[in-house]
Amino acid sequence: MKHHRQELWFETPTRTAFINITPQVEAALAESGIREGLCLVNAMHISASVFVNDDERGLHQDFTRWLEGLAPHEPVKQWRHNDTGEDNADSHLKRQIMGREVVVAITNGELDFGPWEQIFYGEFDGRRKKRVLVKIIGE
Numbered sequence: 001m002k003h004h005r006q007e008l009w010f011e012t013p014t015r016t017a018f019i020n021i022t023p024q025v026e027a028a029l030a031e032s033g034i035r036e037g038l039c040l041v042n043a044m045h046i047s048a049s050v051f052v053n054d055d056e057r058g059l060h061q062d063f064t065r066w067l068e069g070l071a072p073h074e075p076v077k078q079w080r081h082n083d084t085g086e087d088n089a090d091s092h093l094k095r096q097i098m099g100r101e102v103v104v105a106i107t108n109g110e111l112d113f114g115p116w117e118q119i120f121y122g123e124f125d126g127r128r129k130k131r132v133l134v135k136i137i138g139e
Helices: 022-032 057-070 080-084 089-098
Strands: 002-010 017-020 037-043 048-053 101-107 118-123 130-138
Touching: 002 022, 002 118, 017 057, 022 037, 022 118, 022 130, 037 048, 037 118, 048 089, 048 101, 048 130, 057 089, 080 089, 089 118
Parallel strands: none
Antiparallel strands: 002 130, 017 118, 037 101, 037 130, 048 118
């Protein structure tokens, strides 16, 4: 069995962002030479996520509004985590909702998606560098 590991780095200028990382993951898959197997993609920070969904701007705006309704950033004093001097408790909650990682099957050297599926990096406490791990295993 072969394996390939790659890190993707992101630094968003805004606190919240959704980035389609499918092209970067496909490039890592091509570099790996693996034709059949599994591809794990996970956010390596507790205030960011990786998820699969549609690449549609309105949907991404809906995610932002929905998540802010569930775990609003302000007032920051509403969250006990922020008692430590941080202001990102909401980002930890949003990450928990959107998820840490995805696993996508690899078939004939391609990510085996359903219709409209793409891989996204979700940032909830941006403006600093964060990484995503891509781990591919198979033959």
